[in-house]
């Protein structure tokens with residue numbers, strides 16, 4: 001990797017601490033990814049993004065800022081990328097998935113809180129994430145209680161705008177969400193000095209829809225038996241989707257899908273691996289823990305009903321409409337279709353899980369919850385009941401980012417696979 005220390009230092013990164021992170025990540029990546037056999041050549045682009053994760057993309061953000069552009073950090077798939085793009089800002093998904101950041105997060109947050117929240121807070125408090133350091137503004141949302149209260153702490157370190165996400169889906173909640181999107185547009189216009197117009201918003205809707213379509217194409221390819229790509233590789237692609245340039249990402253992903261189309265045509269040898277669906281909380285980079293444990297056994301993950309999976313790309317925004325009001329309404333409609341456990345009731349998520357179980361022909365479902373995520377933990381019983389009624393085996397795993405429980409999880413998954 002080129003020497004980016006000058007750039008990191010300019011961004012206020014704690015270089016010494018950051019070196020410790022740089023020492024761990026490549027080893028983790030090599031051990032998890034490069035040991036896989038027969039990976040598609042199209043993964044080379046995504047490998048290179050990861051190899052340069054704190055380098056070339058950070059340089060691009062820096063270049064953008066030098067030209068007067070702004071960088072905006074987000075933590076939830078409800079924050080509309082279309083608005084960020086329409087004001088010519090760059091959006092980066094910041095959800096942090098490493099145990100490395102947890103310790104610093106615990107300096108300002110209680111210990112018994114979701115690791116994702118502790119990790120993103122730790123990344124900022126410790127100054128060890130160049131993406132975070134590049135952000136001119138962070139967009140929070142009122143989803144779970146932990147995140148909602150974390151913004152109050154994060155505000156001490158960086159400007160934060162919080163979107164109030166409704167927690168029900170009644171007509172008045174849709175209206176409230178439209179208002180929130182309008183406020184968000186105002187905030188983004190103020191930050192960047194650029195106006196959102198019908199043309200700029202329609203263009204950004206198109207770009208974002210094409211990205212969603214490419215991700216859907218990748219997922220559809222996994223419906224083949226056997227899937228032409230590992231769950232681990234798809235997880236990496238999904239994680240990169242949150243911070244890469246959207247148009248380049250779409251192009252590279254479509255190239256990968258072209259290659260997978262060929263693989264499918266040439267018929268891949270079926271090794272009889274169990275087809276598994278993951279459902280539950282998001283898996284932010286570099287959280288590859290469950291995927292690597294599951295795929296080290298006789299199983300292949302073929303779909304993730306998570307925010308680093310289907311919830312990120314399902315449903316497109318309608319590109320039709322003559323006014324800003326029309327397009328904002330279309331955006332609100334699409335985002336309100338996301339079935340997050342922060343909503344009550346959230347029966348749509350159960351319907352999605354059952355639908356995917358059929359479409360992807362899964363042998364079993366693993367409901368994966370990050371520790372202390374109450375909303376998803378509470379939904380587990382309903383998920384389990386619905387799956388059992390369809391005779392689909394299901395198990396729950398509650399875990400964090402540490403590796404202490406990896407052996408125990410492996411044993412449990414092994415037993416589950418034998419049972420199905």
Ligand code: BJ8
Nearest residue numbers: 076077114143144281307340373
């Ligand atoms: S739309 S899942 S990205 S809120 S931080 S809720 S894991 S306790 S991330 Fe999420 Fe948006 Fe919903 Fe998706 Fe639980 Fe942790 Fe909260 Fe979390």
